[in-house]
Amino acid sequence: MTSYQIDLGARSATVGRFVDYVRQELVKAFLEEKLLSGLNARALAEKLALPSSAINGQLAGTRPLTLRAIADLAWALDRSIVFEVRSNAPSEGQNSPATGSVVHYQGSYIHGVAATVTSTLPPPPVFRVACAGEPTKSCAA
Amino acid sequence: MPVRRLYGTRDFVEWLKERERASEASRLGVETSVIEQIDTIFHRFIVGDTFRNRWDFRCIKVERHPVWEFKTPDMRIFGWFPAKDCFIAAYGGWADYIKDHDLYRGYRLEIRRLRREMSLAKELCGEGTTPDDVISN
Numbered sequence: 001m002t003s004y005q006i007d008l009g010a011r012s013a014t015v016g017r018f019v020d021y022v023r024q025e026l027v028k029a030f031l032e033e034k035l036l037s038g039l040n041a042r043a044l045a046e047k048l049a050l051p052s053s054a055i056n057g058q059l060a061g062t063r064p065l066t067l068r069a070i071a072d073l074a075w076a077l078d079r080s081i082v083f084e085v086r087s088n089a090p091s092e093g094q095n096s097p098a099t100g101s102v103v104h105y106q107g108s109y110i111h112g113v114a115a116t117v118t119s120t121l122p123p124p125p126v127f128r129v130a131c132a133g134e135p136t137k138s139c140a141a
Numbered sequence: 142m143p144v145r146r147l148y149g150t151r152d153f154v155e156w157l158k159e160r161e162r163a164s165e166a167s168r169l170g171v172e173t174s175v176i177e178q179i180d181t182i183f184h185r186f187i188v189g190d191t192f193r194n195r196w197d198f199r200c201i202k203v204e205r206h207p208v209w210e211f212k213t214p215d216m217r218i219f220g221w222f223p224a225k226d227c228f229i230a231a232y233g234g235w236a237d238y239i240k241d242h243d244l245y246r247g248y249r250l251e252i253r254r255l256r257r258e259m260s261l262a263k264e265l266c267g268e269g270t271t272p273d274d275v276i277s278n
Contacts, residue, residue, distance in 0.1 A: 004154055006161060006180050016177030017184060027196060060196065061214040062169050 143277035178213035
């Protein structure tokens with residue numbers, strides 16, 4: 001089993017995941033309000049005196065999310081923001097966090113075709129089933 | 142928490158390595174680089190994070206054995222779900238280029254061709270066309 005890890009480093013992984021996390025929280029709040037009160041991107045845009053495309057872009061991640069934009073959106077959604085920078089000191093028994101997506105390769109499906117498959121998880125456990133009087137079979141869970 | 146699996150073709154992994162080597166900035170001017178965006182969407186998928194239809198992924202066309210795309214601000218990653226919570230990534234590309242040149246049909250056909258060449262059993266080509274068919278949230 002060969003593996004490949006996206007080695008972008010702890011710094012980049014932290015940045016990428018944090019930026020996305022903030023956006024996800026805003027999308028979640030927006031969708032909750034949409035469900036509760038029927039709010040849509042146009043109404044949000046009107047409240048903020050911005051074009052709908054700006055709101056859609058901020059929520060979809062295709063426009064930068066400045067601190068001001070985050071605060072604006074939270075205000076327009078009638079939400080408060082909780083922000084905390086915590087100590088990252090490891091405690092005893094804590095696992096080390098992964099710093100990149102790990103990819104595992106698993107053999108080719110067919111010779112001559114670029115079809116080697118990979119997985120971000122360890123290979124699945126292999127069960128060996130041996131019934132009396134039958135040849136041994138194995139299958140991956 | 143759902144157990145999710147992510148697979149990719151050899152060509153896709155080569156494409157991924159190239160994105161990592163190239164270390165490209167966002168063409169949209171957003172805060173994250175291309176490889177950070179890809180790492181994040183893969184990370185969210187495999188840790189069982191909520192995946193929202195149309196925001197994070199979508200079915201390209203409702204059909205038998207449909208092709209799905211994962212979405213990041215700058216990138217699109219095409220593949221299919223041979224089983225629920227199991228995605229095989231086959232192709233990736235810049236979102237703006239794909240949209241400008243309307244390449245969705247082309248990627249769909251390429252994936253169908255790839256699956257044929259792999260002699261993949263029909264049950265491994267995925268049937269589900271709704272988000273709940275392919276991802277547990």
